[in-house]
Amino acid sequence: MLIEFRIQNFLSFKELQTFTMVKSKSSERPGNAFPIMAEKEFSLLKSAAVYGPNSCGKSNFLKALSAMKGIVTTTLQRGMKLPLTPFRLNPETVTQPTEFEVSFIVRDVKYQYGFSASADQIFDEWLFAFPAGRPQKWFERVWDAESGKHLWKFSQFLQGAKKLWQQSTRENALFLSTAVQLNSEQLKPVFDWFSKTLRFVGTEGLSPESTARFCTGSGKEDVLKFLKAADFNIEDIRIEEKHLPTEPTYEINTVHTDSNGQTVLFNFRDESSGTQKFFSFAEPILDVLANGSVLCIDELNVNLHPKLVQFLVELFHDPKANPKNAQLIFTTHETTILNQEIFRRDQIWFGDKNREQASFLYPLSDFSPKKGKENLELGYLSGRYGALPLVRSFYGVQ
Structure with missing residues (x-):
């Protein structure tokens, strides 16, 4: 379960940005969050x-989150x-390191892990654990x-x-990854969170291979049910x-x-x-729902009807479809689902750029809510929350 992710100096992100899945104190749509046993008065979206x-x-x-996973789970030879x-x-x-830090929960224990690095080397690395809510610095x-x-x-x-x-x-390697490769059982749950719990779709293209492979096993009926x-x-x-010399491929009909x-x-x-x-x-959606994992999807709305986008999101909100509290994080331009019948305000985030062309993130919950039900779609498209393209006349562009 993802709690928080922090980015600094990566691609279009310059200053430190914090993205959180922690539920705010708002009482709206309580079914869109779940309590955490690891700490009192603490719920995640x-x-x-x-x-x-x-x-x-x-x-x-x-x-950024995908790059962090890749660095944790991929072994590089010296000099790579x-x-x-x-x-x-x-x-x-340009000459400063990138920094990532993520907080998550595995087996009711909270972990806080991060590192700073350039393309050539790891600079800093740290890991804290919070068994029963008590902080322990494991290494630095x-x-x-x-x-x-x-x-x-x-x-x-x-x-x-x-x-x-x-x-x-x-x-150019992480201590966490090296220790797990050399049989550290204590650090393995942290490594496994990156390798098994955190999944991505669309960040590097979309392929039907994993679903096809899933259908050759026990998952075909579930896939058909999902499509129907x-x-x-x-x-x-x-x-x-x-079967090819490198890896199997699938012909799908x-x-x-x-x-x-x-x-x-x-x-x-x-x-x-x-x-x-x-x-x-x-396959990725059925897998994360079955295992209580975290799924990140880039551009969820592309080539999908708005009702299908809503269907996918509400699978994660439905306790019957999502009994293990899997989490979905996605980017989208689909505004028809931007309403309080589907989301809490703290589930909506915006990305924008400042005058230096550096990206920053902020949640809708930073804005004071209006009385009664608010038309979030209209508010967004009218510019109330920012994060809109500044479109100018074609003939006025120099």
């Missing part, structure tokens, strides 16, 4: 939507570059520029071969697995019924782009 104009940093926000690009429109930030790694070396601090709370793990950690619930007239799915009640086979490429996208969503 089941979903969050990020709005804003094109090129405001919405996708970069998800890319980390996938980090600092804010390039300021001469100072601090770069000393004068000596050109790291200073290390380990607490009694972290068990295992700490010296060996430290000595085995390369400049959204009014796609698909009676069956037929998957042929083709859908089965429809003609006016005479006969089955007609369609190649997946002949289906509409919306059908293809919805099919590609099936």
